[in-house]
Every structure is written in structure tokens, then in C-alpha cells.
Amino acid sequence: MLTYRFYPLSNANHITGLGMDHAFDGDAQALEHAATLAEGHAIAVWEWQRLVGYVAARIPESQGYLNREELIAAREQLTRQIAVLEGERHSHDRHPENVAKIRTALGEIEDNLVQMPRPSGGHR
Numbered sequence: 001m002l003t004y005r006f007y008p009l010s011n012a013n014h015i016t017g018l019g020m021d022h023a024f025d026g027d028a029q030a031l032e033h034a035a036t037l038a039e040g041h042a043i044a045v046w047e048w049q050r051l052v053g054y055v056a057a058r059i060p061e062s063q064g065y066l067n068r069e070e071l072i073a074a075r076e077q078l079t080r081q082i083a084v085l086e087g088e089r090h091s092h093d094r095h096p097e098n099v100a101k102i103r104t105a106l107g108e109i110e111d112n113l114v115q116m117p118r119p120s121g122g123h124r
Contacts, residue, residue, distance in 0.1 A: 004030040009042040011077045027052050053098050075109045078102050
């Protein structure tokens with residue numbers, strides 16, 4: 001078994017807290033576990049000095065629907081996560097499903113933004 005460390009990340013993908021160590025048989029199990037930790041913030045998964053991958057933040061169900069500003073913030077965070085994943089050497093090659101999931105989430109956010117009425121006011 002390998003020991004993986006899970007770090008919570010800010011919207012700018014900076015580590016915001018202490019890492020938690022857990023042992024798993026492989027990367028797939030570690031990333032699945034990271035998905036359970038990603039409520040409200042993204043998670044970086046490391047195995048020793050090797051970056052295994054990132055898991056995008058998910059919004060807790062108890063918070064209900066997102067407003068326009070929250071959707072825009074989520075879109076910006078996911079866009080940054082894609083840039084980080086694509087910038088990491090070989091990260092995209094090892095875990096293309098992470099980038100694909102983030103791109104799917106971005107598409108859903110864009111669809112919701114298009115359907116959502118714009119706030120009324122003096123700004124256009």
C-alpha cells in the first residue's frame with residue numbers, strides 16, 4: 001500500500017491546511033477518496049513527492065442552488081484548475097479523466113449562466 005497526502009486548496013489552488021495521510025492500493029483509490037473530501041474546496045493528492053492529481057471542489061448539496069456570482073466564481077476556479085493540470089508535466093497524460101470531468105463541469109456552468117436571467121440594473 002502507498003501513503004497519499006490530501007491537501008485542501010483555495011480558489012487560487014494554494015494549499016490552505018494541513019495534509020491528511022491515508023494508505024491506498026493505488027492512484028485510482030486515492031483519487032476516489034479525494035472526491036469525498038472535496039466538499040467546498042478542491043483537493044490536491046500527493047504520493048510522497050509525486051503529484052497524483054487534483055479533484056475539483058463540489059458544492060455541498062445543503063447549500064441549494066448557486067446564484068450568478070457563485071457560478072462565475074466556480075467557472076473561474078475550474079478554469080484555473082484546468083490550467084494547472086495542463087501545466088503539470090505529464091499530469092494530463094496520467095489523468096485525462098480529471099481534465100475531462102472539469103471541462104464537463106465548465107460546460108454545465110456555462111449552460112446555467114446562459115439560462116439564468118441577468119440581474120437588473122444599470123450595468124450591461
